[in-house]
Amino acid sequence: MPATAALLVLLLAVAAPLAGADDPYRYFTWTVTYGPISPLGTPQQGILINGQFPGPRIDCVTNDNLIVNVVNNLDEPFLLTWNGIKQRKNSWQDGVAGTNCPIPPSANYTYKFQAKDQIGTFTYFPSLALHRASGGFGALNVYQRPAIPVPYPPPAGDFTLLVGDWYKAGYRQLRQSLDAGGALPPPDGLLINGVQSPPAFVGARGGTYLFRVSNVGLRASVNIRIQGHRLRLVEVEGTHPVQNVYDSLDVHAGQSLAFLVTLDQPPLDYAVVVSTRFAPANLTAVGTLHYAGATARAPGPLPAGPPGQYDWSVNQARSFRWNLTASAARPNPQGSFHYGAIPTSRTLVLASSSPALAGRRRCAVNGVSFVVPDTPLKLADNYNIANVIEWDSLPARPAGGAPPRAGTPVVRLNLHEFVEVVFQNTENELQSWHLDGYDFWVVGYGDGQWTEMQRQTYNLVDAQARHTVQVYPNGWSAILVSLDNQGMWNLRSAIWDRQYLGQQLYLRVWTPQQSFSNEYSIPTNAILCGRAAGLHTDEQDAESIQG
Structure with missing residues (x-):
């Protein structure tokens, strides 16, 4: 390839994934190390970012370009991985095992992505090897541009709370306990x-x-309350609810x-209380809301949590409603997209289970327990590498009675399909599911086995949009999602031991019309591993020529 042509390819490849010159760039260099921490009063080894636990907070404005050298x-x-950030047309930056090769020890990788068309409370965390059990997580807050109103006056202050369960044992x-077929022990405490x-x-x-709360723990549901004060809900995972x-x-788990x-x-000083839900042992962490000038603590006991029954939590979840008149991250009302009037193209019913596989506990979806392949699925798809992906091998409905098996299922879907997904919980513990790259509408929660008749109970007008949904024991949750973001996207349990043990799969959203308006090319700095090691793209060859 002539040098001038190679340079043009390189410039297009670098420029295309990032927005126009009017969108600011924010640069970060993060060094990930081990270091001593004592979150529960006992010294232990943690995973630090730039020496911090939790990691540095990113504050940015919607449409900012983020350049993070790790x-x-x-x-x-x-x-x-960037939990809740949609990575528009850019699953190459998703930071999970199915899309990215890991960063080797003593090496680096620079993430390049845009917090596009989002306003709200998000997080990041390590996605491999149970590392998040020792830290490496942090907050990512996306603020509105001046031209985009939010449906409440500017607050006098803005507090970020990363809450979640914690273990004294390291990752x-x-x-080792999970690999040996055991279960995680009960957590040792809660952190704020x-x-x-x-x-x-x-x-x-x-x-x-404004209080921004994210559950960054491994598995426990939590409840938050503030002594003597009411909480006015104004944001759920990047969208505005009815207040x-x-x-x-x-x-x-995984929600914000x-x-x-x-x-x-x-x-006075008032207690900010976080406590576990639906757990054998009630763990509590307590912060303080301090009125300036206060010299005494408010009298009385700590505020009690809600009833332990699931009914209370289900009723609260159903009370969350999308604010149809509030502006979205673009200058148009959230309710201008009438999701309930769109016919669905297909239905996926995904049942969780935790059977024994080869004598060890695994977690499965429709009888398939996901095993991370030696080559990321996104690379295997890009380079047409055979015998890595099991295309469409996941049953569209639960596999009744069949023994579980290990696999790497990828469900192929078309760009702009509108899909119904039902999460069926067949177990006695609460589940939590997350979809990378998307928001979706949570149109229903129910008990028992889902059937087509349950569609009559769906909220097709103002269901809350979010990226992570809970599924109550022996019940179901239904979502509708518009597949407008091309790429390879992880659909996984947000309860991290279940994700680690195989409760996940991938959705490949695709169109044959190759265009930067649909999806960006493989980054020039992509790490290539497994069966893709040694392969290069035209963009990488062009960069080598210019280097």
């Missing part, structure tokens, strides 16, 4: 921003403050939300 100084391969010990009792959240009496007021809010609190009580 240097892996661990002794194991490492990847970060290696927990991983990496500790059990975080520094106070300080505000002035009369002010209204109902609650005494407390459940946040399940935000609420407003008005400091309208006497100027």
Whole structure:
């Protein structure tokens, strides 16, 4: 290829995945290391980013371009995934085992992506080898552009709370337990921003403050409440709900939300309480809402959590409603997309299970337990590498009675399909499911076995949009999703031991019309591993020529 042509290919490849010159760029260099932490008062080894636990918080504005150079100084391969960031046309940056080769020890990889058409509360975390059990996670908050209104006045302050269960055992010990066929032990505690009792959240009496809450734990559902104060829900995973007021809010594994609190009580210190839900042992972490100038703590006991029954949580989940008149991240109302009037092209019913496979506990979807292949699925698809992907091998309905098997299922779907997905929980513990690259509408929750008759109960008008949905024990949750984002996307359990043990699959959303308007090309800095090692793209060859 002539040098001028190669340069043109390179410039197009670099420029195409990033937005126009008007969208700002934000650059970060993160070094990942081991380091001592004591979140529960006992020293243990943690995974730090730039020496921090939790990792650095990213604050950006919708449509900003984020350039994050991750240097892996661990002794194991490492990847970060960006939980809830849609990665428009860019699953190459998703940071999971099916799309990216891991960053080897003593190497680096630079993520390049855009927080496009999103406003809200998100997170990042390690996606491999149970690393997130030792840290490496952090907050990613996306703010609105001046031209995009949000449906509440600017708050007087903005607090980020990363909450979740925690283990004194490190990720290696927990991983060994799972690899040996065992289950995770009960967690040892709950954390708020990496500790059990975080520094106070300080505000002035009369002010209204935004609290962003993300459940970054491995598996436990939690409830959050603030002594003597009401919580006005204003954001659920990047979209605006109807602003109902609650005494407390459940946040399940992998989920995020935000609420407003008005400091309208006497100027004292009030307890911010996070506690586990539906667990044998009730774990609690307590922070403080401090009124400026307060010198005493509010009297009385800590506020009690909600009833332990699932009915309370189900009813709260059903009360979440999409605000149809609020602006989206683009200047148009959220309700301008009438999802309930669109015919679905197909239905996937996905049943979870945790059977024994070769004498060890595994987790499965429709009888298939996902095994991470030696070559990322996205690379195998890009280079047409055979015998890596099991195309359409997952039954579209639960495999009744069949013994589980190991596999690498990928469901092929067409770009712009509109799909119904039903998550069927066949077990006695709460489930939580996440879909990378997308928001979806949670149109129904129900008990028992889902049937087509349940569609009559769906909310087809103002169901809450989100990216992670809980599924109650021996029940089902139904979602509708518009497949407008081409790529290879991970659909997984957000309960991390279940994900690690195989409760996941991939969706390949595709069209034969190859265009940057549909999907970007493989990045020039892509790490190639497995059976793709040594292969190169035209863009990488062009970069080599210019280098």
